Amino acid sequence: MTGPLLDVQDLRKEFAVRAGRFGFGRAALAAVDGVSFTISRGETLSLVGESGCGKSTVGRAILRLIAPTAGEIRLDGQRIDDLPEHRLRPLRRRIQVVFQDPFSSLNPRLTVGEILAEPLRNFGLVHGRAARVERLGQLADAVGVAREALGRRPHEFSGGQRQRIGIARALATEPELIVCDEAVSALDVSVKAQIINLFADLQDRLGLALLFISHDLAVVEHLTHRVAVMYLGRIVETAPRRALFAAPHHPYTRALLSSVPVPDPTATRRRIVLGGDVPSPLAPPPGCRFHTRCPFAVERCRVETPALRPVGEGHRSACHFDTAPAPG
Amino acid sequence: MSARLPGDAGEALAEALPELLSPPRRRGAVGGFIHRHPGIAAGGALVVLMAAIAVFAPILGTVDPTALAPARRLRPPSAMYWFGTDMLGRDVYSRVIYGARVSLVVGFAVAVLASLLGTAIGLVGGFVRWLDALLMRVMDGLMSIPSILLAIALMALTRGSVRNVVIAITIAEVPRVARLVRGVVLGLRELPYVEAAVAAGTRSPMIILRHILPNTLAPLSVQATYICASAMITEAILSFIGAGTPPIIPSWGNIMAEGRALWQVKPYLVFFPAAFLSVTVLAVNLLGDGLRDALDPRLARKL
Numbered sequence: 022m023t024g025p026l027l028d029v030q031d032l033r034k035e036f037a038v039r040a041g042r043f044g045f046g047r048a049a050l051a052a053v054d055g056v057s058f059t060i061s062r063g064e065t066l067s068l069v070g071e072s073g074c075g076k077s078t079v080g081r082a083i084l085r086l087i088a089p090t091a092g093e094i095r096l097d098g099q100r101i102d103d104l105p106e107h108r109l110r111p112l113r114r115r116i117q118v119v120f121q122d123p124f125s126s127l128n129p130r131l132t133v134g135e136i137l138a139e140p141l142r143n144f145g146l147v148h149g150r151a152a153r154v155e156r157l158g159q160l161a162d163a164v165g166v167a168r169e170a171l172g173r174r175p176h177e178f179s180g181g182q183r184q185r186i187g188i189a190r191a192l193a194t195e196p197e198l199i200v201c202d203e204a205v206s207a208l209d210v211s212v213k214a215q216i217i218n219l220f221a222d223l224q225d226r227l228g229l230a231l232l233f234i235s236h237d238l239a240v241v242e243h244l245t246h247r248v249a250v251m252y253l254g255r256i257v258e259t260a261p262r263r264a265l266f267a268a269p270h271h272p273y274t275r276a277l278l279s280s281v282p283v284p285d286p287t288a289t290r291r292r293i294v295l296g297g298d299v300p301s302p303l304a305p306p307p308g309c310r311f312h313t314r315c316p317f318a319v320e321r322c323r324v325e326t327p328a329l330r331p332v333g334e335g336h337r338s339a340c341h342f343d344t345a346p347a348p349g
Numbered sequence: 350m351s352a353r354l355p356g357d358a359g360e361a362l363a364e365a366l367p368e369l370l371s372p373p374r375r376r377g378a379v380g381g382f383i384h385r386h387p388g389i390a391a392g393g394a395l396v397v398l399m400a401a402i403a404v405f406a407p408i409l410g411t412v413d414p415t416a417l418a419p420a421r422r423l424r425p426p427s428a429m430y431w432f433g434t435d436m437l438g439r440d441v442y443s444r445v446i447y448g449a450r451v452s453l454v455v456g457f458a459v460a461v462l463a464s465l466l467g468t469a470i471g472l473v474g475g476f477v478r479w480l481d482a483l484l485m486r487v488m489d490g491l492m493s494i495p496s497i498l499l500a501i502a503l504m505a506l507t508r509g510s511v512r513n514v515v516i517a518i519t520i521a522e523v524p525r526v527a528r529l530v531r532g533v534v535l536g537l538r539e540l541p542y543v544e545a546a547v548a549a550g551t552r553s554p555m556i557i558l559r560h561i562l563p564n565t566l567a568p569l570s571v572q573a574t575y576i577c578a579s580a581m582i583t584e585a586i587l588s589f590i591g592a593g594t595p596p597i598i599p600s601w602g603n604i605m606a607e608g609r610a611l612w613q614v615k616p617y618l619v620f621f622p623a624a625f626l627s628v629t630v631l632a633v634n635l636l637g638d639g640l641r642d643a644l645d646p647r648l649a650r651k652l
Contacts, residue, residue: 084548113550126541130563139559140549190545 024098025059026230027198032056032092034078050303052078054254065231067241070251071299076234080200084118085109114144117191121203123183127175133186134171140193160189164219181212198230205240217244239281242266250274253310254302256329260336270338272315388639395632403449411443414599423615432621435607444599445621451600452581452629455515459580460573462519467526468569472557474527475534488524496521500583504592514593518580529572533565567644574637578630585626601626
């Protein structure tokens with residue numbers, strides 16, 4: 022089939038927040054402000070940025086856990102951002118989610134088998150007890166959880182095991198896209214590596230597309246095809262993995278990359294340490310949103326909003342300047 | 350401390366360890382439960398005792414609580430009349446024992462009805478955005494009137510009967526449950542496993558039934574015991590001021606009301622029903638506190 026699996030155009034999501042002296046006023050907080058990207062079948066796109074940059078909001082909008090304020094989301098060419106719930110429901114099968122917290126993402130009162138059977142029953146994917154048991158067993162095998170685990174409850178498992186169970190639930194509907202919202206951020210380093218490998222393995226075998234939302238570029242480097250870097254509700258740079266890691270263009274991306282620890286004690290390099298905090302999305306700075314913290318900002322950045330423009334093969338960046346790669 | 354090794358080495362190691370801790374005292378299942386949850390045990394036992402008294406009232410040495418005997422008016426407590434007799438010669442012991450029925454029926458009926466209604470309203474409020482504001486403002490309105498005044502006002506609209514007392518007190522208590530359930534639901538809705546269920550295509554009724562409702566039961570059952578206690582007191586107050594249970598049915602409230610005029614010369618007329626009411630309310634509250642601590646220590650701050 023031609024065309025991308027998921028096509029997001031100018032996605033915008035505003036939240037109403039209380040404002041003013043006594044909280045009587047209302048203000049719109051644009052958590053996501055005009056984000057566009059596409060994901061092809063079997064491709065991994067990583068959405069990277071600091072806490073509060075809107076990356077999780079993008080994920081939740083794609084899953085239609087929240088309704089976007091504006092913009093279009095197309096799944097296989099079909100708009101899903103404005104579908105009513107009853108028409109959306111059959112399509113939910115095709116996009117699943119894995120959350121960050123392996124503890125609150127499984128209902129503590131249900132057994133693992135019941136948790137995994139829920140999506141199967143919702144879409145009538147298996148008929149009869151024997152088929153269900155067989156399918157549950159397959160799911161457990163696929164994520165490396167013992168079949169005996171199906172009769173037990175989530176609290177009997179470790180964080181990594183629970184995350185595997187969460188992945189099994191996402192696989193149950195045979196989705197084409199899985200949104201992984203910080204899916205490995207809460208795990209220990211060694212477990213993190215296992216889960217990343219599991220995702221890579223599943224992608225190979227099942228041809229899954231992944232939207233990998235993370236604040237950690239180091240995690241993303243191992244399994245992504247493309248990276249989109251978000252800052253304050255906008256994508257500031259998007260590039261194939263190799264280009265982004267080898268030749269980051271946007272100053273923010275370079276700052277992020279320089280914060281990734283290098284496992285080599287002799288390596289010396291200059292770190293770009295950003296001063297200050299992320300500005301409030303209630304009052305985003307004019308011009309380039311990054312200018313308040315950008316070491317290279319000039320007057321033009323305070324006035325003129327830079328567009329995402331091509332700077333290389335499949336590489337686009339929202340910076341006015343063709344700055345050379347950071348030294349070091 | 351030391352890993353258990355196979356064979357002799359392991360045993361030698363184990364023997365060398367000094368006894369750091371005295372072995373735990375063994376308790377039976379019942380003893381262990383009482384030790385862990387003294388409030389539930391004490392409160393539950395008293396509530397069961399009161400319920401037994403109410404159920405078995407006719408065989409607890411009582412006579413007809415409404416039988417008048419003008420010749421034996423105002424006898425003090427004695428072997429014949431344990432709690433004495435009132436100004437119409439009725440046996441106060443029998444009246445107090447039968448009075449337990451009204452209190453318990455009202456307490457439990459209000460707790461159950463208010464929980465059901467409040468849960469329904471709370472679920473709707475927590476799930477249906479546009480109804481939420483409306484429902485909660487109505488609940489706020491009801492809560493802004495002291496529940497006893499609201500109950501008196503409602504009773505003024507109708508005839509005094511146990512059923513109407515239950516309805517009046519239920520209306521006054523519903524908002525507390527509704528607010529609690531709504532709050533819990535709003536918290537649960539944001540949980541990843543609920544969102545994952547939405548993404549996995551689970552329909553709203555199933556989400557409520559499987560993922561939301563079971564998690565409201567703990568705070569709800571605690572709240573229900575408090576409502577039960579509060580309803581018993583409200584019933585007694587209503588009866589005391591003559592707005593509740595009709596005088597023909599003895600209830601602790603109206604027994605006290607009738608004894609009130611003679612309170613300074615015949616204090617036992619008020620003392621016994623008051624003592625029963627206090628003990629019962631205390632027992633239910635003990636049970637509630639115990640449940641709260643046992644089900645979720647974090648609830649202690651919310652309720």
